[in-house]
Amino acid sequence: MITVTAFRWVPPFARGQVRDLRVRWAIEEAGLPYQARLLEQGDQDKPEYRAVQPFGQVPVFEEDGLTLFESGAIVVHIGERSEALLPIDAAARARATQWLIAALNSIEPHIMNVAAVKLFYADQEWAKLRAPGATEFARHRVSSLATSLGDKSYLDGGRLTAGDLMMATVLRIVPELIVEPNLKAYVERCTARPAFQRALAAQLGDFKEAA
Numbered sequence: 001m002i003t004v005t006a007f008r009w010v011p012p013f014a015r016g017q018v019r020d021l022r023v024r025w026a027i028e029e030a031g032l033p034y035q036a037r038l039l040e041q042g043d044q045d046k047p048e049y050r051a052v053q054p055f056g057q058v059p060v061f062e063e064d065g066l067t068l069f070e071s072g073a074i075v076v077h078i079g080e081r082s083e084a085l086l087p088i089d090a091a092a093r094a095r096a097t098q099w100l101i102a103a104l105n106s107i108e109p110h111i112m113n114v115a116a117v118k119l120f121y122a123d124q125e126w127a128k129l130r131a132p133g134a135t136e137f138a139r140h141r142v143s144s145l146a147t148s149l150g151d152k153s154y155l156d157g158g159r160l161t162a163g164d165l166m167m168a169t170v171l172r173i174v175p176e177l178i179v180e181p182n183l184k185a186y187v188e189r190c191t192a193r194p195a196f197q198r199a200l201a202a203q204l205g206d207f208k209e210a211a
């Protein structure tokens with residue numbers, strides 16, 4: 001059975017955003033069973049946890065003696081077991097991985113820069129000075145993505161892949177950055193999927209239970 005490590009508690013603004021959501025969603029798309037292991041405050045700094053997650057973060061994936069960290073690596077690993085996430089055709093599979101890495105490497109850092117200045121450090125002077133530049137650059141990237149998406153339903157055409165799963169989770173971190181109607185509709189299309197809704201409900205349910 002797959003175990004996904006998540007936090008038992010995070011501040012309200014982070015609920016529904018914590019990165020175990022990506023992994024739960026991928027597992028749901030693949031139709032696999034899993035259980036969540038919830039970290040108590042302080043567990044992330046214990047040596048036994050650092051041995052599997054060097055940075056003390058979530059998520060961690062565990063199954064049959066394999067432990068993995070980094071949500072991107074975990075989603076690819078799950079995708080290798082399910083055509084629902086990674087197509088069988090080698091070229092389509094490579095393009096799905098390309099979009100997953102684009103989400104993590106070309107879009108997420110810029111969106112996180114905006115999250116830092118507008119959410120995490122909003123009341124600090126440096127953040128107020130940095131906000132316009134960070135927003136402008138993130139918008140530039142998001143707008144290029146919207147152009148590339150065009151009138152397609154998903155990034156590589158007519159079906160969702162692991163690349164879309166990752167991109168949608170990244171884009172919903174700061175919804176105000178997504179202004180293009182086609183990209184807004186894309187995020188809504190991805191997150192309306194029953195598998196996403198089940199994953200979100202499971203993460204929020206775990207926080208509720210802990211409250």
Ligand SMILES: N[C@@H](CCC(=O)N[C@@H](CS)C(=O)NCC(=O)O)C(=O)O
Pocket residue numbers: 017018019020055056057058059069070071072
């Ligand atoms: N690149 C990592 C980032 C993981 C990450 O940022 N996790 C956050 C929760 S969303 C975390 O554990 N934060 C606590 C910390 O960094 O101490 C991944 O994608 O798995």
